[in-house]
Amino acid sequence: MSIASDVIRGHTDTIILAQLMQGDSYGYKINRAIELRTGGEYELKEATLYTAFRRLEQMGCITSYWGDESTGARRRYYSITPVGEQAYYAMLSEWDTSKQLLETLIRPHQSS
Amino acid sequence: MEYNIRCYVDELFQNAPRTQKAYELKVELTQNLLDKYHALVAEGKSPEDAYSLTVVSIGDVRELFEGLEDGPVQTAPVYIPTGSPEKRSAAITSIAVMLYILSVVPVIVLGSLPVPGMETLSIVLMLVMISLATGLLIYNHAAKPKKQPPAGTVVSDFKQWQTQTNSRKQLLKAIRSAYWPLVLALYFLLSFGTGRWHITWILFLIAPAVDGIIKAVLTLNDSSGK
Numbered sequence: 059m060s061i062a063s064d065v066i067r068g069h070t071d072t073i074i075l076a077q078l079m080q081g082d083s084y085g086y087k088i089n090r091a092i093e094l095r096t097g098g099e100y101e102l103k104e105a106t107l108y109t110a111f112r113r114l115e116q117m118g119c120i121t122s123y124w125g126d127e128s129t130g131a132r133r134r135y136y137s138i139t140p141v142g143e144q145a146y147y148a149m150l151s152e153w154d155t156s157k158q159l160l161e162t163l164i165r166p167h168q169s170s
Numbered sequence: 171m172e173y174n175i176r177c178y179v180d181e182l183f184q185n186a187p188r189t190q191k192a193y194e195l196k197v198e199l200t201q202n203l204l205d206k207y208h209a210l211v212a213e214g215k216s217p218e219d220a221y222s223l224t225v226v227s228i229g230d231v232r233e234l235f236e237g238l239e240d241g242p243v244q245t246a247p248v249y250i251p252t253g254s255p256e257k258r259s260a261a262i263t264s265i266a267v268m269l270y271i272l273s274v275v276p277v278i279v280l281g282s283l284p285v286p287g288m289e290t291l292s293i294v295l296m297l298v299m300i301s302l303a304t305g306l307l308i309y310n311h312a313a314k315p316k317k318q319p320p321a322g323t324v325v326s327d328f329k330q331w332q333t334q335t336n337s338r339k340q341l342l343k344a345i346r347s348a349y350w351p352l353v354l355a356l357y358f359l360l361s362f363g364t365g366r367w368h369i370t371w372i373l374f375l376i377a378p379a380v381d382g383i384i385k386a387v388l389t390l391n392d393s394s395g396k
Contacts, residue, residue, distance in 0.1 A: 084198075084202065085198060085199075085202040086201075086202040086203075086205040086206055086209075087205075089202075089206075090206075090209070101227070103227060103228065103229025103230070104199060104202065104203070104227055104228045104229055105228055105229035105230050105231045105232075105233060105234045106229055106233075108195060108198070108199065108234055109233050109234050112234075131201055131204070131205075132197060132201060133198070133201055133202075134194070134197075134198040134201075
């Protein structure tokens, strides 16, 4: 599990962008979606999540706005930008490449 | 328990930089933690368990605070080593005061000589010395390096705002710092010039009044100008 989360942590940005590709969302909702998708196996630490938000915002991949809930709960929503969409597809192809590389490296007897 | 979560976040953010970004992050984090907590309770967790699960899920906040400074992280200002600015400032003030005191010497020395036309020369010399000293004082005040608190704090933001809006005020302050030395100079000038020492001290009663009027006019201008 700890090895898995180490690998996953390197792709935090991709995971968040993948969530935002499905529509605007906020911190807890994104983390909840990740948790549900992995069947409770994996969830991001809040600190990791918000650090990634700030980083992606600085890169221009996402923008944020404050929602106006009538219940008094103020949530900051994030939405993906065209730059972010491009970055997401770039990250996907990068992941495909590294996945294949990793396969040949950790299973050399099968591919050769 | 909601209160406990808020307290916990408050504590976390005690060491965070005091910026708008940090405040927004705090609001955002608090709301999301509360969402998580309520979801856990709705799942059937006890409030205590839900609280600890929520708090544990925050993780390491140190990395979070790194990006909270406003704008690019400023490096310490580079000082050109021309000696300690405080020492230099003290030296300039001392020279100025010395010039004020010495300014009466030409009047005394030249006035005692039995050569005609020396009065004018002595007064001119005295005025030159006084204006030199006044100039030094104004320069010293205007060139004084302002202490900068670490960037990114509310204090520094405020200070910056203050210096931006008050640059005109700063100049006036610099000029006003020469006011009292000028009054003193005027006193000596009048006294030596007229020889009426018994009446010229009135100047020291008039001077504070004039100072007060100047101050009032300046503040009036300032508040109406805003």
